[in-house]
Amino acid sequence: DAEITQSPRHKITETGRQVTLACHQTWNHNNMFWYRQDLGHGLRLIHYSYGVQDTNKGEVSDGYSVSRSNTEDLPLTLESAASSQTSVYFCASSDHRPVGFQTQYFGPGTRLLVL
Amino acid sequence: QKEVEQNSGPLSVPEGAIASLNCTYSDRVSQSFFWYRQYSGKSPELIMSIYSNGDKEDGRFTAQLNKASQYVSLLIRDSQPSDSATYLCAVRGGSGNTGKLIFGQGTTLQVKP
Numbered sequence: 001d002a003e004i005t006q007s008p009r010h011k012i013t014e015t016g017r018q019v020t021l022a023c024h025q026t027w028n029h030n031n032m033f034w035y036r037q038d039l040g041h042g043l044r045l046i047h048y049s050y051g052v053q054d055t056n057k058g059e060v061s062d063g064y065s066v067s068r069s070n071t072e073d074l075p076l077t078l079e080s081a082a083s084s085q086t087s088v089y090f091c092a093s094s095d096h097r098p099v100g101f102q103t104q105y106f107g108p109g110t111r112l113l114v115l
Numbered sequence: 116q117k118e119v120e121q122n123s124g125p126l127s128v129p130e131g132a133i134a135s136l137n138c139t140y141s142d143r144v145s146q147s148f149f150w151y152r153q154y155s156g157k158s159p160e161l162i163m164s165i166y167s168n169g170d171k172e173d174g175r176f177t178a179q180l181n182k183a184s185q186y187v188s189l190l191i192r193d194s195q196p197s198d199s200a201t202y203l204c205a206v207r208g209g210s211g212n213t214g215k216l217i218f219g220q221g222t223t224l225q226v227k228p
Contacts, residue, residue, distance in 0.1 A: 031214045042220035043159070043203065050214065058215075090158055094214050101147065101166065102214050104205075106158040 003027075006091050006107040014115055019078040021110050023091030031094040032074040033104065034058075034066065036087040043090065049074055081114045088112075118142060119206050121219035129227050134191040136222050138204030141185070147207035148180055148187045149216065154200045163189060194226045 004025040013019050023032065034046040035058075045058030047066040055066050063085060065077045078085055089110045094102040120139050128134045136150075147166055151159035165171045165178040165187065177190040187206075191198055201221040208215055 033215075035218075040220070043218040045215060048215065101164075102207075103149070103161055103164060104214075104216055105161070109158050 004091060004093055004105060004107040006089075006110050008110060009108065010111045012113045012115065013081050015081060015083060017081050019081050019112065021076045021078075021089055021091075021112070023074045023076065023107060024072055025091075025093045025107075026072065027093060027095070027105075028071055029093035029095060030071065031102065032068070033092040033094070034064070034074065034076045035090045035092065036060065036085075037090060037109075038087050046076065046089075047074075078112075083114050086112060086114045117219075118217045119204055119219040121202075121204050121222045123220055124223040125225050126222055127225045127227060128194050130194060130196060132194050132226075134194045134198065134224055134226070136189040136191075136202050136204075136224065137186060138188065138206075138219055139186045140204075140206045140217075142206065142208060142217075143182075143185065145182075145185075145206045145208065148178070149205040149207075150176075150178060150187075150189045151203040151205060151218075152200045153203060153221065159203055191224075194224075196226050196228050199224055199226045 007022045030051045033048040035043045044060045049068040091107040092104040094104045150163040153159045163178040165180045171178045175192045179188045201223045203221045204219040205216040
């Protein structure tokens with residue numbers, strides 16, 4: 001079955017380290033998204049991509065980067081991890097219907113703790 | 116004013132009752148609206164989408180959309196303890212060719228046996 005996966009599922013890192021979170025989908029969706037979820041803030045968009053070589057900043061992009069070299073993957077990199085980036089990270093992709101009807105499907109999430 | 120607003124709750128209802136969850140949005144030209152359910156420690160799961168004014172029913176769930184008043188609601192009939200979760204309202208921006216969603220903070224629903 002087609003799906004969206006994230007790895008690792010849990011990660012502990014230290015302040016200042018570079019961290020990369022993986023997102024892989026097998027639906028062949030063009031659109032992919034990264035969110036973070038924190039108590040009191042809901043889901044906030046970090047970066048998104050509408051296709052290979054396309055990346056865009058979301059509302060909370062500072063300190064994060066993404067690259068899209070193929071359709072299936074959108075890795076999220078924390079350039080220099082900060083304690084404020086401790087969060088749950090969700091990757092999502094949306095289907096091929098006309099944009100007004102597209103539905104986003106979420107991966108299982110990655111819990112990141114920055115010490 | 117937040118773009119998508121929900122009462123964080125918790126909303127507590129007895130088993131078998133109707134749970135009513137509400138969401139308001141600020142962008143008058145928004146076109147697409149979604150309800151996601153999120154169990155504790157899990158990822159959001161789509162349960163309903165609605166694009167036109169009026170009601171849309173799917174099993175025990177009914178989504179209601181009123182674009183003039185800029186609100187969307189979710190009714191859960193015959194609530195079950197398994198419906199206890201956080202319900203996220205999401206709105207797609209209205210203008211331009213955008214796939215982005217804006218999420219509310221979610222309403223926590225507790226269904227008591």
